[in-house]
Amino acid sequence: MDEPSAAEPGRGQPPEPGPAGARVGVIVTRGLTKRYRGGQLAVDGLDLTVPAGSVFGFLGPNGSGKTTTIRMLMGLIEPTAGTVRVLGRPMPRAARTVLPQVGALIEGPALYGFLSGRDNLLRYDAADPAADPRTRRARVTAALDRVGLTAAAGKKAKAYSLGMKQRLGLAAALLRPRGLLVLDEPTNGLDPQGMREIRTLIRELAADGTTVFLSSHLLDEIEQVCTHAAVMTRGRLVTQGPVADLAAGARDRLVVTTPDAAEAARVLKEQGVGDVAADGDRVTGEPPARDLAEVTAALVAAGVRVRGLTVERASLEDTFVALTGEGFDVAR
Template sequence: MTAATGATVIATRGLTKTYGRVHAVDGIDLDVRPGDVYGFLGANGSGKTTTVRMLLGLVLPTRGEVHVLGQRMPRAGRRVLPRVGALIEGPAFYGHLSGRENLSLLDASGPGGVRRTRRSRVDTVLEQVGLAGVGRRPVRAYSLGMRQRLGLAGALLRRPELLVLDEPTNGLDPQGIAEMRALLLDLHRDGTTVFLSSHLLAEVEQMATRVGVLDRGRLVLQEQLSVLTAPTGATVVTTPQPERVTATLDGRVRAVDGQRVVVRGDDPAEVNARLVAAGVPVTGLALERPTLEEVVLAAAGTSTDRVEAP
């Protein structure tokens, strides 16, 4: 591993996991940097969860290396894991115990738990995830979404430097998803690096600073989201008279889709001035940018037909 590893939070080299002849993960090189909200994307079955489990030392790789917080995993697990919060494949709790009791047990059984601060930390994370009012209720009475919130509370107990989440919005209603997004962005602003494995492109697009796309075990794309969704050099005009836009800007119209007209040129003010001068009604004007859905489909092709878009 090069000296650059010290500037990364997660770094893998040639990470591979095979089951017989099946390559669940096939030689991937992840690069997660301090302060990232890293969206790890791919269809269900693309190898995301297997990768996450290898990052945390829960599954041993067939080949390759994993470094987390600058240290080799799983060899450095005792030193690294107390600094990492994780929620993988849905949380498991004792149904007859309350959420508060489950979190206390989780803290006591994990590495690095501090008894004298346990009560205050449990109170804090229950408040953070919106369960302060039901923390004493038995978990068997929790909905799926409430269990997911409790799982995130468990991941936050140690105030982690790195938060690793596998489908954290599973089971949440739209309001719960929005609240989860706000919480993760708050944590990110406070300095936590977030590694978010998901197949929900709309949610990741609202949070991620950097994305990696996994397709059938291979990492087919890894880049800053701002680069991937940068303006294309075209302007999108919305108008009830698209035929007049075509007539006015002859030769510059690249595509027409209903009232949406894509015009070559990255100066919306110039496009608008020409259309207004010609008496063409304009109801919307914006630079064209590819969506994350378009980027992922271009990178992974038809195998992402199981990836949920908005």
């Protein structure tokens, strides 16, 4: 979606109630599949549930099907098979009802380079038939202030940096309250301070009741702001759930730093440490059930020169690599 969409006044309509009055997800897909001409399978049987009020991270390597999925969620392309429900309504059939309640920044904002940042937002808002023209300038001013662009509001958009364009696109998505905000790489091009500001804004939006669906290549970003996440690879969903649970699924590692790696590996195996591996002066393994003080004492008694012994806690990065077999961008 190249342009942020407009929204109805107030929060988006709540998802339709499920059985026994339970609330279903703000986004729900079942068997969602997209096959392009030539047989390329971009998305394969995706079952995704985004809880109401969550900040939902959507992870995957390049080419995993994330952008294709988002485009189907927004009704921009038709699925080959399966169903999509957004805010409780079927997509793309209910696009005219759903999209006014959704703010989106996907694949970068579409801007008029010859207009100022402020005039771009005024143009976006004027294109929304539900927008109240009497409050337009006040809402544009508030949106610019919220993303830190007040000082640059009068500059032409073509003079904006990539990070400033990202901010302006986000401001367009925030001209009025949203039930759902869909963001594709929202911190792309921002400096560290800008990243922190956008992450803080995302948390504030979620606290106000907006569900945020966030596609990102930055695992650090997902761990800092997201309550839930899903991981895709090669068009298939491999896991989803609360971020804390996903990280807990990876194994902690015992790490011993020593110049006597071979002897340390032997002793660790004797002490019940599993999956022992040595690489240079670093020996790793699964933490044993016994007290680590006893393991340290055994290493010292065997003459191993221990320079460090610690347990590295599992992270979302560990989970991602274990599930996909691929590295990931963890830059801050």
